[in-house]
Amino acid sequence: MEFLIVYAIFCLTTALMGNIFLLRPVLGEVNKRQPLNPVITYTYITHAVFFLVSMLMAPMMFLSVIMPSFGDRFRFTLAESLES
Secondary structure: OHHHHHHHHHHHHHHHHHHHHHHHHHHHHHHHHOOOOHHHHOHHHHHHHHHHHHHHOHHHHHHHHHOHHHHHHHHHHHHHHHHO
């Protein structure tokens, strides 16, 4: 039971840090280039969906949150895919 609580805390913190360190800079960059993009228009839904997906996939998101080189690559790829 204690393992599940620790894992839940791990998932929550990974999702929260992913939202702060990975998604926010990308949304700021996309907002400058395409202010009418639906991802920017519906920012609250974007944050909620990214948070939930990050929570479900926390073990895979962990390295992107912790290691700067993985995070940079994730941000670049996310920005590129949102702008197209």
